[in-house]
Amino acid sequence: MLLQAVLLLLHCLASTLGQYELCKSLVSTDDGSVWEHYACQPKAASMKDYMRIKVDPPGITCGNPPEKFCTLENPYLCSDECDASNPDLAHPPQLMQDRERSGLITYWQTVSWSRYPEPLLANISMSWNKSLELTDDIQITFEYGRPTIMVLEKSMDHGRSWQPYQYYADDCLDAFNMPPRRVRDLSPANITRVICTEQYSRWVGSKNDKNVKFEVRARFAVFAGARLQNMDNLYTRMESMKGLRDFFTFTNLRLRLLKPALGGTYVQRENLSKYFYAISNIEVPARCKCNLHASQCLLQDGNLQCQCEHNTTGQDCQRCKKGFKAKSWKAGSYLPTPNGSPNTCFETPLIQNCECYGHSNRCSYIDYLNIVTCVSCKHNTRGQNCQHCRLGYFRNASAELDDESVCIECNCNQLGSLHDRCNGTGFCQCKDGATGPKCDDCFPGYYWKQGCYPNICDEEMLLCQNGGTCYQNQKCICPPEYKGVLCQQSRCEGGKDCNAASSSHLPMATLLRGVCLILLLRPT
Numbered sequence: 001m002l003l004q005a006v007l008l009l010l011h012c013l014a015s016t017l018g019q020y021e022l023c024k025s026l027v028s029t030d031d032g033s034v035w036e037h038y039a040c041q042p043k044a045a046s047m048k049d050y051m052r053i054k055v056d057p058p059g060i061t062c063g064n065p066p067e068k069f070c071t072l073e074n075p076y077l078c079s080d081e082c083d084a085s086n087p088d089l090a091h092p093p094q095l096m097q098d099r100e101r102s103g104l105i106t107y108w109q110t111v112s113w114s115r116y117p118e119p120l121l122a123n124i125s126m127s128w129n130k131s132l133e134l135t136d137d138i139q140i141t142f143e144y145g146r147p148t149i150m151v152l153e154k155s156m157d158h159g160r161s162w163q164p165y166q167y168y169a170d171d172c173l174d175a176f177n178m179p180p181r182r183v184r185d186l187s188p189a190n191i192t193r194v195i196c197t198e199q200y201s202r203w204v205g206s207k208n209d210k211n212v213k214f215e216v217r218a219r220f221a222v223f224a225g226a227r228l229q230n231m232d233n234l235y236t237r238m239e240s241m242k243g244l245r246d247f248f249t250f251t252n253l254r255l256r257l258l259k260p261a262l263g264g265t266y267v268q269r270e271n272l273s274k275y276f277y278a279i280s281n282i283e284v285p286a287r288c289k290c291n292l293h294a295s296q297c298l299l300q301d302g303n304l305q306c307q308c309e310h311n312t313t314g315q316d317c318q319r320c321k322k323g324f325k326a327k328s329w330k331a332g333s334y335l336p337t338p339n340g341s342p343n344t345c346f347e348t349p350l351i352q353n354c355e356c357y358g359h360s361n362r363c364s365y366i367d368y369l370n371i372v373t374c375v376s377c378k379h380n381t382r383g384q385n386c387q388h389c390r391l392g393y394f395r396n397a398s399a400e401l402d403d404e405s406v407c408i409e410c411n412c413n414q415l416g417s418l419h420d421r422c423n424g425t426g427f428c429q430c431k432d433g434a435t436g437p438k439c440d441d442c443f444p445g446y447y448w449k450q451g452c453y454p455n456i457c458d459e460e461m462l463l464c465q466n467g468g469t470c471y472q473n474q475k476c477i478c479p480p481e482y483k484g485v486l487c488q489q490s491r492c493e494g495g496k497d498c499n500a501a502s503s504s505h506l507p508m509a510t511l512l513r514g515v516c517l518i519l520l521l522r523p524t
Helices: 002-017 172-176 217-224 231-240 269-274 498-504 508-521
Strands: 024-029 032-037 052-056 067-069 080-082 122-134 138-142 149-155 163-169 211-214 249-259 278-283 285-288 297-300 303-306 363-366 371-374 393-395 407-409 417-422 428-430 446-448 452-454 469-471 475-477
Touching: 067 269, 122 278, 122 303, 163 172, 163 211, 217 231
Parallel strands: none
Antiparallel strands: 024 032, 052 122, 067 080, 122 249, 122 285, 138 211, 138 278, 149 163, 149 249, 297 303, 363 371, 393 407, 417 428, 446 452, 469 475
16 A cells, blocks of 8 residues: 555656656556656756856957956946956856856957957857757847847757857848847747847846846747746647747757947947957756656766656657667657656567667668668678578578578579579579580580580581581591581582682692602603
């Protein structure tokens, strides 16, 4: 009874949380206690603790050489100094993400606009080497005035490409040729629109107006209500509205500072030391993107890593674990609320019994065929279980299937065979006239000469006519008075003088003997 009460409590807790914080819980069934799995995601956190900041161009940070600065509120008070060699006067980039526990405000600062009218430009790149999802407003705190013009950009591929997130200007039409908009004016249909806002760029003359926001909460409120009490509707939209989930996803952020605060006036050339950028804090509330397959995300070897559930793996739980590909990988789903669908990668039973007879140690699941097959079969084998021989090889009948010599090369004679393949007993397929297991011999009536060719003649069968003799089965050597392939044609045909023909074709030895006899009989 106590165990059932504990299990019931855990199940109730999983149901009441409703924010996808649990990946699984034990539930009691008629067959005993079983794990019930849910879609899950890590809690939101301040990602400034994990971000890596890079500032460019080189030399944009103040202090080298040392420089004095003025303030917009009192341009004649120029007592602030930046000196990179003095820790008390330096303003390096890491001060944008410190905790300021002592109460003293610390900030990164650029050089002044001493090169006016050349633009004062600065880029601040933030990277995490991890996919993240925004959960609340991004907030950048500027000391000594918010920029007149700036752009917030994001990357979803670790900085290889960038897209604008939001434009900021005191005059959007003039700066970006865009009409000014506010997030609260957006509708559910265009909530992912990139806008230009004038809300955070105009000079208000108050030191308290330091923050520039990228409003996330207001976008959530379009679906979940002003107090975010209808989160089920937001999660439903996350699943059904194309691009909504990706809109809040990023791997990198970048601030492009294009024009510093001017103090509500035009640039005063006589005092350019009051124009610069200074940032004391950057807040990025977000969670690790784990594709709803993890409830925890931990720092491992300097990088954030999802602690994957549902038999998934990867930094973002973006693929199935080895041996769990009976079903293609899918991200978890927020629906049905409140626990969603885990879309677990199921174990492939055949993987565990993946029999390759020792010719492979790796198997792969082919989704559209719903089969598991051995990969990269060795020892000249092939097939789903490496149970067949490769083309050009045949099965060694005296060897077991797991023997490395189970497949023997056919070794078909290239000149006598049609191809290099043989049948199951090692016999090759021969060309006409060729024979033998490897097609390297000829049938009777054929002779071998770079392959098998039909005999022209045969001494035993006396195919050569009229006294002709067969030479190596390839040709008939005819008497002088006959010609033709088989000596079948008389040279006297056509009314010619046969005696002349005969004498003209006497053997050379007979002619020589006649010449010698004539010479001997001549009188001296």
